[in-house]
Amino acid sequence: MNGPGNGTTTHGMETIKTQVGIVGAGPSGLLLAQMLHLAGIDSVILESRPRSYIENRQRAGVLEHGVVRTLADCGVGARLAREGMVHEGIDIRFGETRHRLDVKALSGGQCVTVYPQHEIVKDLVAARLQTDRPLWFEARVTSLLDLETSRPRIRFEQDGETRELACDFVAGCDGFHGISRPAIPGGRIDSYGRDYPFAWLGILAEAAPASHEVIYAHHKRGFALQSMRSPTVSRLYLQCPVDDDVEQWSDDRIWSELHARFATHDGFRLNEGRIVQKSLTPMRSFVAAPMRHGRLMLAGDAAHIVPPTGAKGLNSAVGDVRVMAAALEAYYRHGDGDLLERYSEIALRRVWKTQRFAASLCTLLHRFHDEPRFHMRMQLAELEQIVEDPRAAELFARNYTGLPFDV
Structure with a gap:
């Protein structure tokens, strides 16, 4: 050639x-x-x-099972294998209660890797x-x-x-x-396409993740997500109005809102640390x-x-x-x-x-202001089905860890 x-x-x-x-x-x-x-x-x-x-x-770095294998097959997976954080499950929260999905078991052995x-x-x-x-x-x-x-x-x-x-x-x-x-x-x-009526306020904090797996939190005040960049650096997100200004969010306000949305009946609490980055991302x-x-x-x-x-x-x-x-x-x-x-x-x-x-997932986890009470009840019904019905949980896990590549 x-x-x-x-x-x-x-x-x-x-x-x-x-x-x-x-x-x-x-x-x-x-x-x-x-x-x-x-x-x-x-x-x-x-x-x-x-x-x-x-x-x-x-940028985010939650890699599907097949993507990790692809990078390894291409000769660029050595550092990923050493430093990537393998996740065998995820934490879904609603009603101030934790629900862990064992995505590895549900998907037939597939995991995701944070890198x-x-x-x-x-x-x-x-x-x-x-x-x-x-x-x-x-x-x-x-x-x-x-x-x-x-x-x-x-x-x-x-x-x-x-x-x-x-x-x-x-x-x-x-x-x-x-x-x-x-x-x-x-x-x-x-x-x-579709532009969603909300955005994410994302922060990078010098704080150890409070959970070694990703947390998806459904809350009446809006969605929140905990991920990580390393064992000592947390990446956290808050749903906010699409026209918000990052400058309106002080560090104290951010931590207060994060604690409220991640709260559980068993007293879970995030680790706080210095916020080194703030950004606003519209959903599309x-x-x-x-x-x-x-x-x-x-x-x-x-x-x-x-x-x-x-x-x-x-x-x-x-x-x-x-x-x-x-x-x-x-x-x-x-x-x-x-x-x-x-x-x-x-x-x-x-x-x-x-x-x-x-x-x-956007529709399932975020607060929508049109018919909020009805929409929230529908969300809770679907979340309950995912954590209670093995068939629904398996479908979720297979999509989350990665569908097969066609080629």
Whole structure:
């Protein structure tokens, strides 16, 4: 299989050649590049941000069972295996009572692992640099050209110069606000979505997690979640109005509200510590379909957004990348374009299932202000069914720990 060709100059603009041009060095773009490298397929990654930004951007990191195995199979799972925190259960609270679901037993042996997303990015960047293949930071893509031909081009700016990348395929892995999805002409793509009437106030605190497993708390004042970044750092979230201002939330107010929402009849109490980060995240569900246009294929947040309640964003992106990498390998190794033609169809099957689970958790656990009393009673009835009915608990656990990958 071919590597990148030597650069040529046309009309004063340098043109570089490769097989797959990857826009974005987030987890999906970096993992795709690693999988392609292992298959002998060359790629160039273009990232608009500096390396320090992508390696330190804080994001959730609850990894499905299959994602952990995928990273290990790709040779980037050693540090994850050493430092990741394996969770065999979760704590669901309602009515000031704890209910533990043994998701490992319920799902047939699957667990989730807590490992921050920026650490995955560091591992993938290190792996990419070891291949000595192009990963160009501060390379701002300005346009995607000739997407419906056999030789699309990516025009980008770097170090004050405009350059072009000529490739066989373009992988749009540049997130919700990136250039890839808007490059698809109007009328060729449909958008499905919902903006929820609340947001999450998230904090990072220098405090040991009060529980070694994730806690989902349903409360009349609103939803709350305890997760962790390490054995000494807690990640906590509070449902709040979508138009709230982080500055309105003092440290004392945050801890008071967290204690109220996590309270149980047996006297549970969070560990407090210095709050080192505060952020506000609106809740959104979004899917773009199809996920392919000509020689452009979208993956991850460029194609879909899930509310973080189910921790499915990164996991869903890995599902896309697995299908895309397998399709490209079949094309280059065997001349078989069937998987490429079916990329969007296959990827979207899993995307919609993860969307359903994440959206259902949003509806199940958050306070809605329209008909709040009726909605809360419905929520409590469903929560009771999940913790009391083994069939409902098993379905929840299998979705939470990760549905099978189609490819």
